[in-house]
Amino acid sequence: MRIWFFDFDGTLSPIVADRGAAELHPACAGMLKDLSRSPADCVAIISSRDFEDILPRVPLDDVIIGGNSGMEWRLPGGCRLSLGADKGDILQARREELLPLIEELGQLPGIEIEDKKWSIAIHVIKTDAGVMDNVAGTISAWALRENIAVHRGPDVFEIQLLPGFNKSVGASFLAGKLAVDSQHDSIIYAGDDENDAIAMWWALMTGGRAIVIGSRVDVPGAMYVKDQQALAEMVQQLRGNS
Ligand SMILES: [Mg+2]
The missing domain is CATH 3.30.70.1020 (Trehalose-6-phosphate phosphatase related protein; domain 2)
Known part of the structure; x- marks a missing residue:
């Protein structure tokens, strides 16, 4: 299995001045739909937006959606997972x-x-x-x-607000719940900022891959793409190669 993590703002969605208006780029919406239909792939969106804010922005039932940097997750079918329940x-x-x-x-x-x-x-x-x-x-x-x-x-x-919490913790929490085994499964993380960079290092350390959108962060070993269209093309390419 391949598990794909995608950040939202700046990754699947172009950055806009009014953050309330941010929406999925059409090329990324198509790419997510393709991935979610593939039995070999599992797709998770990991956003720093509040959980209730990110949910309606990704209207795809077969995709896993995480808010608050992966503190809270909704699985296909509606089951919810929370890392913060006892904190x-x-x-x-x-x-x-x-x-x-x-x-x-x-x-x-x-x-x-x-x-x-x-x-x-x-x-x-x-x-x-x-x-x-x-x-x-x-x-x-x-x-x-x-x-x-x-x-x-x-x-x-x-x-x-929680010491030690970041998207790497959120993403690895989900990977653990899905019983992802980096010996057999591969983890691919795509993002655009510092919070994502930590999770990209984690993905690369498991033997997976990282994709940076834009040029805001420097992640040795990551692949770089310039925008959402190029991200969708890169994902197709990676799928074709394996
Ligand atoms: Mg972002």
């Missing part, structure tokens, strides 16, 4: 610590805060360079102090 207390404590500072940053011009419960995204696409530097400085100093992971995406700072 509510840690989450609550972290939120109480961090939310006042996040609210302060939210007062700056052009800043938009997206609270996704398990993580918080600070969107900076509508702001200027001065405010952006201010946010970058404040966030990194604070993340260092609190030992919190911040992933930098295109025009966004993504703050994970």
